[in-house]
Amino acid sequence: MSRIELPPVSERVRALHAQMTLDEKLAQLVGYWVDQGDELVAPMAGEMATSTKYEDASAHGIGHLTRVYGTRPVDPVERAAWLWSEQRRLREQTRLGIPAIVHEECLTGLAAWKAATFPTPLAWGASFDPALVEEMGRLIGGSMRQLGIHQGLAPVLDVIRDPRWGRVDECIGEDPYVVGTVGTAYVRGLQDAGIHATLKHFVGYSASQSGRNHAPVHAGPRELADVLLPPFEMAVRDGGVRSVMNSYAEIDGVPVAASEELLTSVLREEWGFDGVVVSDYFSVAFLHTMHAVAQDLGEAAALALAAGIDVELPTGDAFTAPLAEALRSGAVDEALVDRAVLRVLAEKEELGLLDETFDEPPAAIDLDTPEHRAVARRLAEESLVLLSNGGVLPLDAASIGRLAIIGPNADSAEALMGCYSFVNHVLAHHPDVPLGLELPSVFEALRAEFPGSAPEAVRGCDVSGDDASGIAEAVAAAAASDVAVVVVGDRAGLFGRGTVGEGNDVDDLELPGLQRRLVEEVVSTGVPTVMIVLSGRPYAIGWAIDGPAAPAAVLQAFFPGEEGASAIAAVLSGRAAPSGRLPVSLPRSAGAQPYTYLHPILGGPSEITSADSTPALPFGHGLTYTGFEHSRLSAPTESATGADLPVTVEVRNVGERSGVDVVQLYARDLYASVTRPVAQLVGYARVALEPGETTVVRFDVPVGRLSFTDRRGARVVEPGDIEFWVGGSCEDRETSSTTRLVGPVHEIGPADARTVSVSVAAVVPR
Structure with a gap:
């Protein structure tokens, strides 16, 4: 076995490491999900749930505390008091007194109850505004620091390759440079606030077969090098990111979690990354259970450590007893553990955890300040993409006697939020808990923007399903109005609970359910119709751009967050001007996928095939109210x-x-x-x-x-x-x-x- 090189660390870290027993070392390489229950907020979480009691798991210390605020709706002040006391316990009642790193999701803002929710990353890409994204990241990081959080599991730097993939709303765009510049800006903002950003999902996750979650990836080395890797390289070299998370993907038969070539040769040796690599949730165990490249969890732990994964999240399924057994039998070199432990201790030193005393938890916390909302509003406005406009927009309030507000997303606050927003990620399991923040729907925002002109909202149909009983009422409402606004699109959720989001992959890019029929029947009234698409992926809506039943205008909103409805109302009235551009091509059809504007000559239309992959609208398209x-x-x-x-x-x-x-x-x-x-x-x-x-x-x-x-x-x-x-x-x-x-x-x-x-x-x- 070749000699394992240990990372350079401070004398303090080296001395601390020298005191550690094997149990104390392994404890630093795992997380513990204190609140994990029956809620499905991670893939196969129910099947992988640990049975180890927290007191036993943390007897020798613990590396990470997993999603202390983001698993259930807990009061932030009360939870902070618990966290401070728990960190004091780790400091005072474990032999070495090493506090835990606390990590949380922060893709659309801190995923915690009552925290500001910003536009989804696909909207960041549509804004083409890295400076504003950096400002947002700094605000998110500030909220996290107040709550004793140290590491954020964002941004997602997967380059979109197929809009059928459910996690498209977590991505920034289909162009590596846009993904890299915008994503690196978020890293800078978050880390300026003292939070370690974590790049996801390194690498290839978005290039999965048929746009399916957790599917094999068939990417050649040139596609990896020129398309999928550059955003990560930019965030490492230019952004100085401190953490990276592996992807669930297997590329040409090799799971990334077991790829020394990617996690060590490319990431560390070629790019110079010197931070910590954390596993995506349960991905170490998946080497045994899903990829079948390890015969047991001990072998899975050995493969992951050798490849370059330092910390197993969210819990210690493989890096605890199974790894300990492999070490004691001589099957694994303890130097691999030492390498990872030194990196983790260095990260804790860098974060100030080795000196933190946790004296007084915050007595009051505002996670949704006017500053948060102002940035959320600006980013939402900048991200709105005007796809078409026959002259109906902006609406003239003085000449509109009556607006019909129609559609399944017209009066739904949840429709403004992405999959990893706390509202859709966690509160979906707690329907009796209030949202915890001001979140007007599009209907409420339009009623405020055009006072006296909007009747009650008419659903027409659901986001999904085949119930057409409400369409006639919607058509009647439109016919009795001067302008109809039809709000359609997605409902984000997890693993089958929505039309887009993690685990919600599709084989059809038509608007879900009967929404196209709803729009076309409203348009058939002859009343000027504005279609607003609230979605987490681009849909095949070419029929709405230039078809015979096309609305007078189409506005694309990629889950614009808590201020999204106000931003939409401002753009419709002309109080704000649209300036977003498509960060991903608007697809012609599901059958034309996967498609990217970065195609070679043979990837476009030609006379030697009857199939046409030309998108309905190209990457970068977006109209304004001027020229x-x-x-x-x-x-x-x-x-x-x-x-x-x-x-x-x-x-x-x-x-x-x-x-x-x-x-x-x-x-x-x-x-x-x-x-x-x-x-x-x-x-x-x-x-x-x-x-x-x-x-x-x-x-x-x-x-x-x-x-x-x-x-x-x-x-x-x-x-x-x-x-x-x-x-x-x-x-x-x-x-x-x-x-x-x-x-x-x-x-x-x-x-x-x-x-x-x-x-x-x-x-x-x-």
């Missing part, structure tokens, strides 16, 4: 393969209203040694302009943005022609330029930057 003109794209005519490239474009507001343009710079490598995408987003920028104003946006493109993995497996930039363009989407070539790269093949190294620097010139008025 923007892009012109005079300028890039060097010739440049060295190892040199950075300055690219400029002129942007002008040619409409009559103020607005925000998302300037999108795309590139295409015309000929290369391996096939390349027909379009690739290089950089982007949000630019606010008044009517008639003009500015110049400069993108300083590092050569790393044009790199790819060649046939040898090296990341390179080759000589040849690169076409650049800017437009309203990946398919809109409004202004373009070509640069010839000259010189030898340039191999990308750690010193090569891969993030575009953007600057906006002074605005020139009309």
Whole structure:
């Protein structure tokens, strides 16, 4: 067996480790789920529930306390008092006195009762605003610190490959650069507040077979290197993330939880990650029970430790007694345990836990302050994507006598929330518990925005199911109104409790249930109809964009959170302007999946197949209430393969209203040694302009943005022609330029930057 290299740590950590017995070491490598009960909030949680009593499990200390606030609706102040006392017990009544790391979910805000709930990550991507996402992360982290939480299980950096996958609403987009920049911004915000972010799910989880959860992944090394890994690399190199969580995936027959190549060679040796790798819930045991690469839990623990997993979450199914037995029999080298323990102790030292005294728990906590709500509102507004508009929007309140508010999501607060929101993740098990925060529905927000014009909400039909008995009432309400607003889409949930979310994968991308029929029958009244889609995935709604029964306008809202309804009302009235862009292609059909705009020539339409995968609307699409003109794209005519490239474009507001343009710079490598995408987003920028104003946006493109993995497996930039363009989407070539790269093949190294620097010139008025 090769010598296992131990990580460099402080003298304090080394001395603490030297005192530890084997039982004390193993205790630091596991979590304990104090509140775990019958609620299904993790895959196979009921089957994997530990029978070990907490007092026994923590007799020698404990590494993590699992979801102290996020498993059941507990009062934050009362729970904090319990946590402080428990941490004091660990400090005072265990031999070494090491407190526990407390981890929580924080994908759409802290997953705790009464905590602010922000838009889902797919909405972050639609905003194209990393700075605002960073601000949100800082607020979330501040709430967590108040409650004695140390580690957040977010962000999700899986690149969307198939919208049939139920966990799409947890993802940021289908473009690795957008995922990387937005996700890294969240990491910075959370860690600036003193919380360790945890990247999920490293790696390949979203590329599962047929869009199914926990399914095999058939990704080649180039897809891994050029599409799936870059967001994680960015968050490690640029964001300094402190924790990573493995994915449940098995890639070409090798479970990630047992992959030393990914968890050690790539993550640590190639990228320089020096934090802690935690297992996704039960994934160590899954090496035995689901992947069948380990004959028992002891062998599963050995495989995971050797691969590079340091901590088993949420409990110690494999890293406790089964691992201890394997160690005592000599089947596992104790140096593997020492390596993991040193990393965990170093993390606790970094978090200040080794010096924390836990004197006074907070006496009062506000987890949903006006500042939280202001950021939630801004992000919700920026994330709304106007897919189509025949001129009905914005609505003129003065000319509207009556609004019909229709649809299964019109008067549902839960419809605004993603799968990992506390409302849908936990409170679904506790229907008698109040939501704990102000959460107006779209109907309530529209009634406030257009006072006196909105009647009672009419459901028409449910989100799913085949009960059509309410459609006639909805049609009648629409016919008696000046404008009809129909709110359709998803209901997020877990493992079959919804239409989207973890475990809610689909083989059909039509709107669930009878919702399409509802919309079409309302449109048939001839009353101007606005369709609002509250969803966690993009649906095949091309019929609503340009079909014979298309509504007058379609607004896409990816689970916009607690302020989402207010944001929708503001955009409909014109008080706010839409500026979101599609972070994922709007699919043509389920049969056209998997699809990505990053496809090579053979991945698009052609004359030699009758099947057309062209999406209903392309990546980057989104309308505004004004118009923007892009012109005079300028890039060097010739440049060295190892040199950075300055690219400029002129942007002008040619409409009559103020607005925000998302300037999108795309590139295409015309000929290369391996096939390349027909379009690739290089950089982007949000630019606010008044009517008639003009500015110049400069993108300083590092050569790393044009790199790819060649046939040898090296990341390179080759000589040849690169076409650049800017437009309203990946398919809109409004202004373009070509640069010839000259010189030898340039191999990308750690010193090569891969993030575009953007600057906006002074605005020139009309």
